[in-house]
Every structure is written in structure tokens, then in C-alpha cells.
Amino acid sequence: MDAVKRYFRSPAAVAGLILLVIVIAMAISAGWFYPRDPLALAGRPLVWPFSNPRFLLGTDNSGRDIAAQIFYGARISLLIGGVATAIAILIGILVGAFAGYYGGWVDNVLMRITEAFQTLPNFVLLLVLVAVFGSTLTTVTIAVGVVSWPAPARLTRAEFLSLRNREFVQAGRTLGMKNIQLIFREILPNALPPVIVYASVVMAVAILLESALAFLRLSDPNVASWGNLIGLGRDVLRVQWYVSAIPGIAILVTVLAVSLVGQGLNDALNPRLKGR
Amino acid sequence: MRILSLAGRRLAASIPTLVLILIGVFLLLQFAPGDTVDAMMAQMGGGDAATAKELRKFYGLDLSIPAQLGNYLWRLVRLDLGFSSIYGKPVASVIIERLPPTILLMTASLSFAFFFGLLFGVIAARGVNRWPDTLISTLGLIFYATPSFWFGLMAIVVFSVYLQWLPPGGFEDIGTVRTGIWRMLDIASHLVLPTLTLGLIFLAIYLRIMRASMLEVLNLDYVRTARAKGLDETRVVTRHVLRNALLPMVTLIGLQAGTMLGGSVVVESVFSLPGLGRLAYESVVQRDLNTLLGIVFVSALLVISVNFVVDLIYARLDPRITAEG
Numbered sequence: 001m002d003a004v005k006r007y008f009r010s011p012a013a014v015a016g017l018i019l020l021v022i023v024i025a026m027a028i029s030a031g032w033f034y035p036r037d038p039l040a041l042a043g044r045p046l047v048w049p050f051s052n053p054r055f056l057l058g059t060d061n062s063g064r065d066i067a068a069q070i071f072y073g074a075r076i077s078l079l080i081g082g083v084a085t086a087i088a089i090l091i092g093i094l095v096g097a098f099a100g101y102y103g104g105w106v107d108n109v110l111m112r113i114t115e116a117f118q119t120l121p122n123f124v125l126l127l128v129l130v131a132v133f134g135s136t137l138t139t140v141t142i143a144v145g146v147v148s149w150p151a152p153a154r155l156t157r158a159e160f161l162s163l164r165n166r167e168f169v170q171a172g173r174t175l176g177m178k179n180i181q182l183i184f185r186e187i188l189p190n191a192l193p194p195v196i197v198y199a200s201v202v203m204a205v206a207i208l209l210e211s212a213l214a215f216l217r218l219s220d221p222n223v224a225s226w227g228n229l230i231g232l233g234r235d236v237l238r239v240q241w242y243v244s245a246i247p248g249i250a251i252l253v254t255v256l257a258v259s260l261v262g263q264g265l266n267d268a269l270n271p272r273l274k275g276r
Numbered sequence: 277m278r279i280l281s282l283a284g285r286r287l288a289a290s291i292p293t294l295v296l297i298l299i300g301v302f303l304l305l306q307f308a309p310g311d312t313v314d315a316m317m318a319q320m321g322g323g324d325a326a327t328a329k330e331l332r333k334f335y336g337l338d339l340s341i342p343a344q345l346g347n348y349l350w351r352l353v354r355l356d357l358g359f360s361s362i363y364g365k366p367v368a369s370v371i372i373e374r375l376p377p378t379i380l381l382m383t384a385s386l387s388f389a390f391f392f393g394l395l396f397g398v399i400a401a402r403g404v405n406r407w408p409d410t411l412i413s414t415l416g417l418i419f420y421a422t423p424s425f426w427f428g429l430m431a432i433v434v435f436s437v438y439l440q441w442l443p444p445g446g447f448e449d450i451g452t453v454r455t456g457i458w459r460m461l462d463i464a465s466h467l468v469l470p471t472l473t474l475g476l477i478f479l480a481i482y483l484r485i486m487r488a489s490m491l492e493v494l495n496l497d498y499v500r501t502a503r504a505k506g507l508d509e510t511r512v513v514t515r516h517v518l519r520n521a522l523l524p525m526v527t528l529i530g531l532q533a534g535t536m537l538g539g540s541v542v543v544e545s546v547f548s549l550p551g552l553g554r555l556a557y558e559s560v561v562q563r564d565l566n567t568l569l570g571i572v573f574v575s576a577l578l579v580i581s582v583n584f585v586v587d588l589i590y591a592r593l594d595p596r597i598t599a600e601g
Contacts, residue, residue, distance in 0.1 A: 012417075112292060112293060112296060113296065115290075115293045116293045116296040116297045116300065118531075118534065119290070119293055119294070119297060119534060119576050119579050119580060120297050120301075120534065120572060120575065120576055120579075121534040121535065121536075121537040121538035121541075121575050121579065122534065122535065122538055123535075123537075123538025123539065123541050123542070124537065124538055124541065124556055124571065124572060124575050125301075125572075126538075127541065127556055127557065127560045127568070128301060128304060128305070128560075128568060128572065129304075130560065131305075131308060131560040131563070131565070131568060132304055132305060132307050132308040133307070134309075204420075204421065208423055211423050211425075212423065212424070212425055212542045215423075215425045215426075215542070216541075216542065216545055216557060218557075218560065218561075227423075230423075230425070230426055230429070233429075234429060237429055237432065237433060237437075238433075238437050241429075241430070241433045241437075244426065244429050244430075245426075245430060245433075247426075248422075248423060248426030248427075248429075248430070251421075251423050251426065252418070252421050252422050252423070252426075253421075255420075255421035255423075256417060256418065256420075256421035259417060259420060259421060260417065
């Protein structure tokens with residue numbers, strides 16, 4: 001439990017955790033505060049924030065409540081960020097584990113594929129995937145996950161390379177354990193901590209990728225997402241800039257919270273590297 | 277010469293990667309709803325099935341997928357990227373027209389991020405855990421979390437709408453004809469906001485890496501020796517620490533080249549710059565798959581060439597690399 005204590009000793013990590021809890025609370029309570037559809041018309045269009053108590057954060061170009069969209073947007077961002085990260089980490093662990101454990105031609109083939117994914121700009125690949133498979137919530141989430149796995153794969157591979165010839169693995173081998181057992185039961189639990197910490201970086205990037213896609217109107221238009229709202233606000237940017245400004249701050253706070261928590265975890269788990 | 281042959285070998289090793297990408301994306305695009313002929317028919321305002329069949333035959337789209345792939349790769353060898361039915365021009369010339377703004381934007385953003393990342397990283401590391409460090413590190417975290425397109429929009433609101441210092445978008449002023457130095461200045465003023473927007477997140481990454489790598493190197497024995505022989509702190513940093521601390525920064529340029537190109541898709545759309553990124557976006561919206569595939573090829577090529585240059589710089593900074601190779 002030293003790690004927990006170390007985590008709570010860092011003010012930045014605690015601040016990140018508080019922000020993250022607030023965003024999660026917004027996502028959970030969205031239906032409670034705003035029982036109506038956030039994309040339904042609520043009042044006059046382009047009401048400035050704080051000018052009407054019914055719409056605390058004002059309304060957008062077509063008269064939809066911005067505050068409601070922010071609350072429901074938290075759901076979408078966390079959902080896409082979380083699921084896409086899980087997909088990326090899962091693929092990354094599988095590829096990295098097999099490449100690092102077997103070495104030789106398996107490693108060669110898998111690393112060539114990883115390299116191909118890294119050479120192609122991930123946002124361009126994302127555009128290709130959306131062009132081919134369309135932009136529903138499901139396809140966008142999977143697409144974001146599919147473009148984000150190379151870095152976790154390389155990290156897992158590096159861990160496996162350093163662990164695969166340790167004594168506990170050799171002992172397992174002498175006991176007659178199969179390769180699959182060695183990979184998933186013996187080596188993986190030891191290789192996992194840095195990969196899990198890295199997941200925070202993947203999640204931060206995933207949220208940013210999705211919001212950029214939504215801003216370009218290439219993500220699902222039928223859900224209340226922060227990126228969609230920024231894209232809408234662009235049409236009235238010159239005067240009613242708050243329509244774009246407010247959801248942007250929401251994205252900033254969420255990504256900041258995720259990165260702070262990730263960094264806090266990293267420092268708590270590797271105290272020797274603190275401050276680097 | 278040794279450096280060149282080493283980097284050349286790395287370059288040769290990236291050819292299979294390039295082929296892999298092309299095959300992968302080509303096969304992926306086969307799943308796309310509608311093909312070039314459908315897009316053309318839509319442009320012409322519809323047509324009968326016989327015309328569509330004839331056109332498909334003309335473009336070789338009636339062949340089996342492996343045969344089409346073979347044809348495509350063979351045309352690529354001759355640097356023929358196919359024909360864009362939307363722009364009515366060969367894809368290669370469409371892309372070449374759009375390349376200069378993107379290259380300019382990427383070079384400017386990279387220089388901005390690298391220079392200020394280096395500067396702030398050094399300042400932060402020199403005053404580690406004191407207020408300059410805390411301030412710079414906090415700003416770095418915030419920049420890292422800022423969505424670039426949002427920063428761009430807010431910059432337009434502040435600098436173009438309220439202060440009216442800088443143009444809100446476009447590559448140059450098309451209202452007046454300018455030549456020589458005035459044209460350059462005009463383009464430069466149009467590129468200030470896009471450069472800041474694209475460079476911001478990389479600035480955050482570079483300053484973080486620079487700070488970490490400075491802290492690492494500052495603890496090494498040879499730095500203590502340099503201090504012990506009486507060099508002042510500025511000399512120690514500029515002459516001894518910097519060169520070694522720069523290595524991770526240079527590696528990062530290569531790793532981030534793709535991310536930067538991806539980021540320019542968004543930034544070019546915000547500032548309506550007629551660049552490669554905007555072309556990628558337009559070709560997705562207009563279902564111009566030939567152009568999209570061409571962009572994939574060119575962007576992979578760009579990333580590979582950036583990495584080639586990075587290899588050269590790396591070998592120059594650290595002679596040990598060539599000595600062992």
C-alpha cells in the first residue's frame with residue numbers, strides 16, 4: 001500500500017483524480033440532471049451563458065442546451081476513450097507478447113506490421129477507416145482503438161524481451177509448462193504494470209482523436225459529443241464564440257485529468273524515477 | 277560515407293513497410309461503399325448501367341481484386357498514382373499542388389516546437405522543483421491536453437476577430453497580387469496561427485522530454501568533471517550537456533513525424549489552408565478513394581524521408597552510432 005500513499009502525497013496526482021471523478025460524476029448524473037434528450041430543442045438559439053437561469057451555459061445555434069450536451073458528452077468521451085483504449089491495449093499486449101516471447105520470424109513479421117501502422121499517420125488511417133466503414137459510434141470507437149495499438153505493443157514487447165529468460169520463466173519451462181501458459185500466466189502479470197500506466201496516455205490521445213474527428217463532422221452526428229458541439233459552434237465563431245469555447249474546456253479538463261492520473265500512477269509505482 | 281550507408285540501409289528496410297501499407301490500405305478500400313465509377317456517375321448526374329460497365333472496363337475495375345492490386349502497384353513503380361475523377365486531374369498533380377503548404381506548415385511547427393521545447397526544457401531542468409520548473413511543467417501539461425482545433429478556433433477569435441492582427445485563414449491574400457518579399461511576408465502572416473496551433477502539443481512533448489533528458493545527463497560523471505575543472509554553469513550546459521541531452525529529442529522528431537502530419541489534417545481544416553491534410557479530409561467527404569490512397573502513399577513516403585534525415589542527424593550528434601555500425 002506504499003504506492004497508494006505515495007500517490008496521495010503528490011498534489012498534481014490528487015488534483016487529476018478529483019477532476020477525473022468530477023467528469024465521471026457528470027457522465028453518471030447526466031440523465032438525472034437533464035432527463036430530456038440533450039439533442040432536442042430546448043429554447044431560443046444562441047442564449048449567452050449565465051444570462052438565463054434555465055440554461056446555465058447558454059444554448060447553441062439551434063437552441064439546444066449546452067450544459068446538457070456537456071454532461072452527455074462526458075459519457076461519450078469516456079465511453080469512446082475507455083473502450084478504444086481497451087481495444088488498443090488488448091491488441092498491443094497480444095502482438096507485443098507473441099513478438100517478444102517467440103522472437104525470430106514471428107517477431108519480424110509482427111514488428112513489420114507494427115512499423116507499417118506507425119509509419120502511416122494515425123489520423124490519416126483513421127480517416128481511411130471512417131471513409132470505409134462509416135461513422136457510427138461503434139465504428140469510430142473501434143477505429144480509434146485500431147490506430148492506437150502500436151505503442152503499447154512495442155512497450156509490451158520490450159518488457160517480454162527483458163523477462164523471457166529470467167529464472168522464474170526457466171523454472172516454469174522445466175516444470176513442463178506450455179508456451180501459452182508461460183506467456184499469460186507467468187510473464188504477462190510481471191510485464192503488465194508499465195503497460196497499464198501507459199494506457200492513460202493512450203486514453204488521452206483517444207479522446208483527442210475522437211473529438212478531432214467529431215469536429216470535422218466525421219464522427220457519429222446522432223450523439224451529443226463535445227467535438228460535435230465545437231464543430232457546430234464554428235459557424236457562429238465570430239460573435240457567439242462560447243458555443244465552441246465551453247466544450248473545448250471540457251475536453252481539456254478531461255484529457256488533463258487522465259494524464260495527471262497516469263503520471264501520478266507512474267510516479268507512485270516507480271518511485272525512483274519521480275520527477276523525471 | 278558510413279553514415280550514409282547506414283541510413284541508406286534503414287531506408288531500404290522501410291520499402292517492405294511501404295509495400296505492406298499500400299497493400300493493406302488498397303484491400304481496405306475495397307470494402308468501401310461505392311467505387312470511382314460510382315463517384316463519377318454521381319458527378320455526371322447519373323447514367324445507365326451500360327456506361328458504368330464501360331467505364332469500369334476502361335479503369336480496369338472489372339478485373340479481380342488481386343489483378344487490380346497488381347496493376348496499382350505496377351503503376352506506382354512508374355510513379356503514376358491514378359486519376360482523380362473529382363478534380364479531373366491525375367492524383368499525382370493534385371497532391372503536388374497541395375504539398376507546399378503542408379511542408380511549410382510542418383517545418384515551421386517543428387522548428388517552433390523544437391526550439392522552444394529545448395529552451396523551456398533547459399530552463400525547467402536548471403531550476404528543477406523551483407517555480408520556473410513548476411510553471412513550465414504545468415503549462416506543458418495543459419498544452420498537451422489542449423485539442424489543437426479548439427486552440428486554433430480560440431486563437432482566431434482573439435487574434436483575428438477581436439485584435440484583428442492576423443488573418444483568420446487561407447494561405448495567402450488572394451485579393452491583391454503580391455510578388456517577392458511581400459508575398460513571402462503575406463504567407464508568413466497567414467501561417468503564424470496555424471504554426472502555433474499545430475506546434476503547441478509538440479512543444480509540450482518536447483519540453484517534457486528535454487527536461488527529463490537534461491536531468492539525466494546533468495547527473496553523469498563527466499558533467500561533474502566539467503564543473504570540477506571550473507567551468508561556469510552556462511558553459512557546462514551549452515558545451516557538454518546539450519549535445520547528449522539532444523539525442524532523445526532528435527529520436528522524437530522521427531517518431532512524431534506521422535502524428536504531426538495527422539495533426540495538420542485538422543489544423544489545415546480549421547484555417548482553410550489548401551494543403552495535403554485538407555485534401556485528405558476532402559477526399560474522404562467526396563469519396564475520392566484514388567486520391568485518398570495516393571495521400572496514404574505520399575504521407576508514408578514523407579514519414580520515411582523524415583526518419584532518413586533524423587538518422588543522419590543522429591549519427592552526426594553521436595559518432596558512436598557509426599563507429600559500431
